[in-house]
Amino acid sequence: MIKIAPSILSADFAKLGQEVKEVEAAGAELIHIDVMDGHFVPNITMGPIVVEALRPVTNLPLDVHLMIENPDAYIEQFAKAGADYISVHVEACRHLHRTIQLIRSLGVKAGVVLNPHTPIEMIQHILDDVDFVLFMTVNPGFGGQKFISSVVPKIEALSKIIRERGLTIEIEVDGGITAETIGACAKAGATMFVAGSAIYNQEDRKKALQEIKAAGEAVLQ
Numbered sequence: 013m014i015k016i017a018p019s020i021l022s023a024d025f026a027k028l029g030q031e032v033k034e035v036e037a038a039g040a041e042l043i044h045i046d047v048m049d050g051h052f053v054p055n056i057t058m059g060p061i062v063v064e065a066l067r068p069v070t071n072l073p074l075d076v077h078l079m080i081e082n083p084d085a086y087i088e089q090f091a092k093a094g095a096d097y098i099s100v101h102v103e104a105c106r107h108l109h110r111t112i113q114l115i116r117s118l119g120v121k122a123g124v125v126l127n128p129h130t131p132i133e134m135i136q137h138i139l140d141d142v143d144f145v146l147f148m149t150v151n152p153g154f155g156g157q158k159f160i161s162s163v164v165p166k167i168e169a170l171s172k173i174i175r176e177r178g179l180t181i182e183i184e185v186d187g188g189i190t191a192e193t194i195g196a197c198a199k200a201g202a203t204m205f206v207a208g209s210a211i212y213n214q215e216d217r218k219k220a221l222q223e224i225k226a227a228g229e230a231v232l233q
């Protein structure tokens with residue numbers, strides 16, 4: 013089962029509600045919201061008020077990707093605003109276990125994110141506590157970057173650990189996902205795929221989304 017999470021970072025911010033509705037109608041499973049603070053990453057995007065504004069616009073789960081320093085200070089605000097999934101970067105958390113517990117205590121699915129260069133060993137002691145792991149396949153900060161294929165063996169290695177330990181953790185992949193790159197990640201064990209520019213920068217978003225999903229499902233048959 014392949015889930016597609018369009019990233020609104022590549023949407024038209026002047027009509028965000030409509031942009032979300034369009035990908036929902038096109039068959040998206042989640043809406044991915046990239047939160048950037050200008051410190052952890054060199055870009056500034058949106059905060060809890062955008063999540064709150066989008067909450068009544070869609071029935072889809074809101075997948076909030078926090079690329080911020082000190083995420084603990086904002087997690088409650090994002091949960092109250094309507095986030096269903098919240099992920100934090102292992103590189104931004106001083107007390108990762110505490111942060112993950114905080115997310116879960118608010119009734120939100122908790123995820124941990126790894127930058128392309130961060131080894132999976134960094135999260136082996138948190139695997140019992142997370143709902144999902146997000147692998148960055150670009151350096152975080154911007155949409156429209158090139159997929160970094162050297163991340164795929166890390167996805168494969170984590171899938172093996174998840175299987176061996178009998179855990180129920182979903183693997184999400186974010187960055188440069190297209191109909192060409194999704195297959196290798198799906199084969200490696202990922203099930204949730206963020207796609208920003210490959211959907212929103214296309215004339216026919218529905219066609220683009222369906223092609224990406226079909227390419228992911230094709231390798232599983």
Ligand SMILES: O=C(CO)[C@@H](O)[C@H](O)COP(=O)(O)O
Binds near residue numbers: 044150206
């Ligand atoms: O978190 C990020 C970037 O930091 C992503 O969610 C991007 O928004 C994905 O965009 P594409 O690579 O699919 O264009």
Ligand SMILES: [Co+2]
Binds near residue numbers: 044046077186
């Ligand atoms: Co993201």
